[in-house]
Amino acid sequence: MNTSRIIQKIKVFILIITVSLLSNCSLDEELRGVPNKDFIKKTSDIQLLVDGMYASFNPNAFxxxxxxxxxxDDIVYANSLNAEVVQTANRTYDSTNTRNQLLWNTFYNILNGANHLLAFIEDNRERFLDAEGNEPEILTEARGHAHFVRGFIYYYLVRLYGGVPLRTKNFTLEEEKFLKRASVDEVYKLIFEDLKQASLLLPTRTNNTVQGLATEGAAEGILASASLTYANYLDYMNKGDKIEYYTQAKFYAQKVINSGNYSLVDDFARLWDVNLESENYATEVIYGIQYTRDPFNNLRTSLGSHFARDYGPNQAIEFSKNSVGIYPVQPYIYEIYSSGDYAGDYRTKVSFTTNWRRKDGxxxxxxxxxxxxPPHDYGVSNFPYIAKYKDASATEYNAENDMYVIRLAEMYMIVAEAENEINGPTQEAYNxxxxxxxxxRKADGTASANPKNLADGLSKEEFRLxxxxxxxxxxxxxxxxxxxxLIRMKAPNGDVMYMYQIEKFLPKIPEGAPRYVNGSWIGGRKINEPFKYFTRRNLLLPIPKSEIDNNPNFGGQNPGW
Structure with a gap:
């Protein structure tokens, strides 16, 4: 995280809107913060537009x-105070859900910022060329950032909603307002075009003063992930050339690995030390959404993150000053990751907590x-909690913990998965x-025997699992x-993994929370509410009702909604 940098982004975003409001723009332009061309007077001012675009990742709506x-299937929602979040957790929401509507609007507002930046550069490029007619580096990189952000956001949209309208120009233009939803294939086509273009235009690295901006590696890492996901989609739909995209996924993942720009940290725990995040961006973390303590605001709308508050056990002092324990871990998940292949796995020790101290001591x-x-003064909790996000100095919604979007570790997993899908579990996939x-196994410096290497001799399906x-x-x-x-991977029975978990795997797990009685844990290992109403329609979110109502050309709702 870089406090001054992120605060500067928000100030820039506000400044752009303010300048727009003072200029003679239309209402639509004013609301979207379109900069007057005279506001950007010199080449260095272009960075203000880039910062304003990325600033949209920090406010609460995103x-x-x-x-x-x-x-x-791995966590539980344990707070019944927020009705809409309970609906989300229990799959009882519909297309009028406010959070879903805000999510959709926010994605498209960010896309609008990227489109505006590309349009501004296209319309004003000539006045920024040097005496020899060359484009300045800052302009080239700005185009790269706009393409990255657009591809990045459409990658979220297509996975969450399926086909969506492809708005690639100023939203105030009449032809952009009422677009029909594109197909999934068409959305991925744009994603690949944008991310490939971004990889050619973005710098290899950014210095410490501009952390939070994408790089060549970020574009290629997201491109590897998107290629894998699209190949999974083609595989599941039994159409197209899935091997082409598995190959593309492997190519870009290997390109990031072999670039020499990233390395795995030896100690997995260092990734989750809030004071070491800057170092992690210099090693393993390829791209992340960065948050910082907001000196002006401690509410949900702050520049900080919620993770330490929401994932930390209630009143646990090492997590946050105000942790509330909203998201405990499903007990069966902890059992899986503390037994069998994962018995003694250092990542389990780092990622979960089964003991903590409260504010009252x-x-x-x-x-x-x-x-x-007995006698003892220990309290008992039915659930373990996630331990990755700790910021003991944080209050409420104002923690420093970033959200890592993609790490080098994922590049290795993409190579393994793509190679298995192309050729089966070869030695390359195992490696x-x-x-x-x-x-x-390197743990905290004292080597561990576990987890052992994956055993040889697995089938393609076993390796995938x-x-x-x-x-x-x-x-x-x-x-x-x-x-x-869960929604992209193929299950052992050929169905999508989420439906396999719901219909085949989870019914075998005893229902209910575990209870500590007479020195042992009895009862269930699974809270069933998140699965009770789950049907195939939940593999996608509903298109917000207002989008369909306001856009006569949109097309149909997602299946089942």
């Missing part, structure tokens, strides 16, 4: 998408810890997979990775 992490032990023989386990579970631990509570893995 952070709402992170709350859709509750649409997974009382120590709490959770499932599956064994309490001392990429086991690179991640090798890092896990191993990747699914490995990703579930390595990327626990990062971005929306678990949800996207």
């Amino acid at each position: 952070k709402l998408y992170l709350y859709y992490m509750i649409i997974t 009382r120590e709490i032990l959770s499932f599956p810890e064994t309490l001392p023989t 990429a997979f086991n690179t991640i386990r090798e890092r896990a 191993a990747i699914f579970w490995e990703r579930g631990l390595e990327f626990l509570a990062e971005d929306l990775k678990r949800f996207f893995d």
Whole structure:
């Protein structure tokens, strides 16, 4: 995180809107913060437009998408005070859900910023050329950032909603207002075009003063992920050339790995030390959404993140000054990642907590810890919690923890998965997979015997399933990775993984919360509310009703909605 940089982005965003309001613009332009061309007077001013575009990632509306992490099989929503979030958690929402509408609007507002930047550069390029007619580096990079942001946002949209309108120009133009929804294939075509263009225009690295901006590696990393996801889609739909896109995914992932610009940190725990985030961006983290303590605002609309507050156990002092424990871990998930291949895995120790101290000084032990023989003063929790996000100095919604979007570890997992889909579990696929386990064994410097390398002799389907579970631990509570893995990966029975989990895997797990009775844990291992109403329609979010009502050309609603 870089406090001064992020605050500057917000100030720039506000400044652009203010200048627009003072200029003779239309109402639509005013609302969208279109800069008057005379406002950008010199080449260095172009950076203000770039900063303003990225600033849209920080306000609360964009952070709402992170709350859709509750649409997974690994955590539980434990706070019944917010009706709309409960609806989201239990899959009882519909197309009028306010958060879904805000999410949709925010994505398109960010896209509008990217489109405006591209249009501004196209319309004003000549006045920024040097004496020899060359384009200045800052202008080239600005185009790269705009293409990256547009591809990045459409990648979220297509996975969450399926086909969506492809707005690539100023939204105030009449022809942009009432576009029909494009097909999934058409959306991915634009994503690939934008990210490939961004990879050619963006710098290899950014210095410490401009952290939070994308790089060549970020574009290529997201491109690898998008190629893999599109290949999964073609595979599931039984159409198109899936091998072409598995190959493309592997190519870009290997390109990032072989670039020499990134390296795995030896100690997995360092990734989650809030004081080491800047170092992590210099090593393993390829791209992340950055948050910082807001000196002016401690509410939901602050520049800080919510993760320490929401994921930390209630009143746990090492997590946050105001942690509330909204998202505990499904007990069966902790059992999976503390047994079998994952017994003694350092990542489990780092990623989960089963004991903590509250503000009142009382120590709490959770499932599956064994309490001392009475008398004792320990409290008991039915659920473990996620431990990746800690900021003991944070209050409420104002923590420093960033959200890592893509790390080098994922590039190795993409190589393993793509190679398996192309050629089966070859030695190359095993090597990429086991690179991640090798890092896990380094632990905190005292080497561990576990997790052992993945055993040889697996079938293609078994190797794919191993990747699914490995990703579930390595990327626990990062971005929306678990949800996207559930809706994109093929299950052992050929269905999409989420439906397999709902219909085949989860029914075998005892229902209910575990209870500590007479020195042992009895009862269930699964809270079933998140799965009770889940149907195939929940693989996509509903298109907001207002979008369909206001756009006569849009087309139909998503299946089942």
